[in-house]
Structure formats: structure tokens, C-alpha cells
Amino acid sequence: MKNKVLVVDDNPKNLQVVAALLAENDYLFEVALNGKSALKWLEKTKFDAILLDVMMPEMDGFATCKTIKADPENCNIPIIFLTASHDIENITQGFANGGVDYITKPFNQSELLVRLNTHIELKKSREKILDLNGWLQSEIQKKTEEITEANNNLKVAYNELKKLDDAKTDFLNTISHELRTPLNGIVGSINLLNSFDHEPHIKEILSLLNTSVSKLEKYSYTALQISNLQLKGESQLALQPIDILPIIKATIHTLKLQYTEKCLEASASCACTEAIVNIDQQLFRNALTALLECSIIYTNNGNIKVETNCQYGVIHISITDDGSLYSDKDFKHFFQSVKNQNYQFERNNAIELYLAKIVFLLHKGNIEFNNKEDGKGTITVISLPLAKANIK
Template sequence: MMNNNKNSKILIVDDTPKNIQVLGKTLEQKDYEIIVAQDGLQALKVVEKTLPDLILLDIMMPKMDGFETCKRLKDNPKTKEIPIIFLTAKIEIDDLVKGFDLGAVDYITKPFNSKELLRRVETHLELKRKSESLEWSNQNNRELIHILCHDLTNPIGFIEGVLQLTDQDPFIFQEMKKSLWTAVKNSINIIDQVRKMQALTEGKYELDLNLVPLKLFIQESMEILKPKLIAKNLELVIDIDDHLEVMVERTSFSNSVINNLLTNAIKFSYPNTKIYMSAIHKTDQVTLSIKDEGMGMPKGLLKDLFKMNKSTTRPGTIGEKGTGFGMPLVYRFVNAYGGGIEIFSKEKSHDSKDHGTQVYITLKGGVQ
């Protein structure tokens, strides 16, 4: 059997030095890293410093027995996923049931048979590895679904809006045709993007980074957000050098990064105010700033802004709704380009004159 679990850390908890020695010797043959503890209390201290991948736990021990130790380990969110195998002299049926009830995955009886020991350890390490990878891919799939649903909302919402207008005035169609095409192309690109990201996580694809003209990109993204700007009578002031280029993946930069940041700036701006976009360039980096004069964010919210599992969503200044996945996606993409993001915000409730949010995105780039 191939050993994928090489270098896994195994904690042996036993009060008999001889047992530790025998177990340790057997496991070291397979390059496992061994940590030892002589009783339950010591084991709890050890795991605070080093998290093992698996625990071999004696049942009969002074101070704290194996059952109590197991219970404590399973009660602690940090250690509850570590597989525990009990070491026992002879299996009493009551003990067996009690151990499984407490969350142990297996038993090994003394005297130890080295082949059996290695097989059981390998099996449980393998199971743990598989369940971690499953959890990771689940999380990843959830994120991809969010991207699909979240980022498709803007272009498809725009198409819906235009179609509603053409019901009232068919001539509008011709006027809006170019923007409709952009929205349709964006939607197709987003779907393509999700496919690519899936391939990316499966190791079948590399993110296609290119230098793109920043101002042009922003102007394109702007197209489908225009109705929202008009609805709130917002002025977008763009001060970006035509020659600045940034290193990004096109589709995600336009549809996820720029679009989400601008949508937020619009959503949390008060009507009749301004949004400023500017960029500065330093050696091989370009920093883009998006600044609004809106309601701002409390500190507690800022802290959780990039987390998928923490909801930070609030309605906009005219009641616009959201899902709260915009910023986590922006963060994910900017990181994937090797860039960084920083946010400063002042709440209106703190200062009724000087308030708003400023987002800085730093990317690799320069002058054309």
C-alpha cells in the first residue's frame, strides 16, 4: 500500500513507557512523526501546542482516563476532527460501545500486532485526508455557485430592464443594442469564468493573467451600471491616465472586481452625490481607488467583509438588497492576481459631514 500519510503526526497517549516504545518503533518504520503523552491531562496540553493527525489513546490511565480525555478532545472544536483509536488490553463490549459513543473511530488490542496497527492507522489517516479534501471541494463548489448567481445578477438584471423598456417603447431597442450585447457577452464570460475556476482548482488550468488598459475596462463595466447611477443621480468622476495597465484576468476583473466595487459604491451612496475613481502608479504597481460619499461601514463589519460565512449585508441608501457575497469574491480574485485590497471607511452616524468609503486595489501593472 502506498503511504500517502508520510510525515503525519501521531500522538501516543499511554502511561506505560514500554507501550509507547513499541508503538513508536512500529510507526517510525513508516516515517510517521511521533508525539507522546503519559496521561490524559498531558495529552490535552500537548494538543494545544501541536495538532496531531491521529491519536492512539490508552483507556486505563492515572489522573485522567482515556474516555474522559476522548470526551474533552471531542468537545473542543480545534481537536474534534482528529481520529482517535483506543488502545485496550481486552475488548469489553461495554467499553467498546462507550468508546464509539464518545467519538472514537477504532480500537487496537494489546499486545499489539504491528501489521494490524499500521493498517488501522493508515486507514484512518486516509479517511481523514479524504474527508478534508471533500470538505474543501464542497466549500469550493459553494463559492463557484455564489459567483454564478451573484455576478450574473447584474448583466441579466440589466437585460431584463431594457426588455421592459422596449415593451413601452420599441425604438429603445436599437438605442440599447450595443449595451445589450455587452451584457450578454458578460454573462457568457461569467459562465466561462466559473468553468475556468473549477478547472483551476482541479489543477487543469492556470489563471490567464494579462495586462489590460484600466480606464477602458472601467468605462466598459460602467455601461451596464449606468441606469443605477442615473436612478440616484450620482456623478462618477474618473481620473485615470489612459496609458495605465494592470495585470488581471479580464472577465473576473470586469465582472467581479470592478462591477462589485462600483455596485457597492452606488448602493451605499446617497442620491445626488459623487463617486470618484482614480489611480496612481508606482514602479511596477498600480493602485486603483474607488471612493464614495455614502453611509460608510462600522468597524465590526469591516472585519468580516471578506468572509464568505459571515453576513455583512445591509440594504443600500434607497433600500437596495444584496447577498453579501460581493466583497469575498472581489478579495478572492484580487488575491489570485497577486494583488492586495485595503478599505477605509467613515460612518455617517459618527460624522454627518465627513463620511464614506474608500477602497484601494493594488495590482501589478504600469504605464503602457
């Protein structure tokens, strides 16, 4: 089936050029001269991607993008901005409103086609994962109901469920590998392009591409971790008694480059001399790193503080930042499922928070997400039980 693209531009000549390029490359397409016309198209037609001009009268590209992303029926369509501006603020505003990429005018035709194809393929890959995940969950539910009704062959039923679980894990591993294969190709191409001299705006594009690919790769790995933990639960943990204070300090140090690049200050303080906890060291590091990276991502200036104290057999790890707030204090809507239909760039929807939640709950601990009382940042508190030998 041919991919269908909506092209939105108030300049008829630009529309003609893009439409001719898409037609030559076997795409189906529709055109709109303004944002309102684009929204009308979306009411009656499904598209695989949208090429959206930024500067348009009445309703500019940013407002159009924001409206599209607010619609659950269309929020997953990748939107690529077409802009004559090289201004970083405009580019940032485009990503903040839900865009996945941007191309500056006059554009290179080959570059436009490569980016368009990449985002369409990534969208389809995500949809396949979600569809198959839903199908597998449905199959597991059917098998569970059969066990309840029959109640005479539990061992056989358990083995069947195990096979489905293994099949799901194998599938997600395969999908993760398949996603990384094209990503590696993109990374290699970017590295090759970086070996040549380019104009400053081309360097900016390459930098943005490299950042986007890194985020996609990280998302794939994190999603796979979540799936494995959901399927195998505590059996996935390799628990051993470890003093976690050095791990906390080492994790902060590992992220030094990330927070210094944003001119952020990070500090750690501890009211304990020792905190022995039965943990899976790698998963603990991954979860703590995920939370700190989330603070770094959503903090543009200010401080990130990590404070620990031990009380009544429990260690409390508090991560405080001056970043953007959680839009809702009730996180149940997010933590019920990875299949979250809201893909807006909001802190509540960071998959890192979901991974950390699962990890600390499996360790018999808890995690709380709150905004500061002064409304200038957030506080994340992790609580874990100390090993019995460490309780005084």
C-alpha cells in the first residue's frame, strides 16, 4: 500500500514542487493552503506523515501542529516542518509542539525523501509493536480464562502461558534488533557526513539527527527492559546486599557531561554513613540514571540535588530539580500501561519514569513524584527497605 502524505503550504509554487517530488517517488498526497484546510483533510482522511510549512497566515504551522497533536485520532502522525528560518528558538518551538523533524527551505530533495521515509517507517514500527502487544495480551487473557473454566490441567495451561510470554519476549527482542539495524545505518551515514565540511545550518541538522537517533535507540532499549520486567517480575532480579551510597555518587558523576553541557549544578548529600540494600545493582543504576536524566532533560537552568537519609529501616533518596512541573499529580493514568496514547512532550509521559517505577516496586520499595510547593521544580522520592543487618 502506498504511503499518503499531507502537504500544507500557503505558497502554491512550493506545493507544486513538493507534490511533483512525491508523485515521482510513488507517494499518494493531498495539499492544503492553510492550517484550517489541513484540519479538514484530517477529519476525513488518514495520513502517514505531514509536511507542514511554519509561516502561514491566520493559523501558523506551530498552532496547526499543536491542534493535530491534541487529537487522539491523529496524534501519532509524524509532522515534519518546512521552514525558511534557521532560528534555534523556532526549531525548538516546533519540537515542543510535537514536530519530529524540520527541513529548511530551499530543501534538498533527496534529504526530504530520506527523512520522510525514515519517520514513516518508525511510525509503522511503533504501530506494529503496539498491535502485536495487544494481540499477545488478548491471547494470554484467553488462556487465563480457559484455566479458570477447566481447572483440571493447570500445569499444561501454565506451560502454554509460558510459551506465549517467551514468544512475546522473543518478538520484542527481535523488534528491538530490527529497529537498531536501520538506526545503526543512519548513525553510520551521519558519521560519514560529519567527516566533511558543511555550512553551519547543515551541521545543526546533522547534530539534531544524531540526537534524535540516540533518543530512539534509548527508547527502544528502555521499552525492552520494561517488557522483560513486566513479564518476569522479581525472577528477573539478581539481588545482593550492596551499599548503595557509592552507587548514587558514581551515577551522578557519570552524568556530569550531560548536566554541565546545560550549565546545571548537581550535588549530593547524605545523612547516612552506610546503606546496605538488597538490590539488583544494574537495574538500580538504570532506574536512578533514568530519573536523573529526566531531571536533566526537563531542567533548563538551576540545580539538581540528590539527598539521602536512613530512618526506621528505610533509606529515602530525594531528587530535587528546578525543572518543568508534572501536569498532573495523579500518575495512575500513565503507570497502568506503556500503551499511552498521549505523545505530547510532557514530563508525565517520560518512559524513564515508568521504568523507574517498575524497578523500585519490584525491590519492595516505592517512588513518589511531586511538584515543589513553590511551583518551581519537582521532588522525586525513592524509598527502599534496608537489609536487616543494616537496621539499627
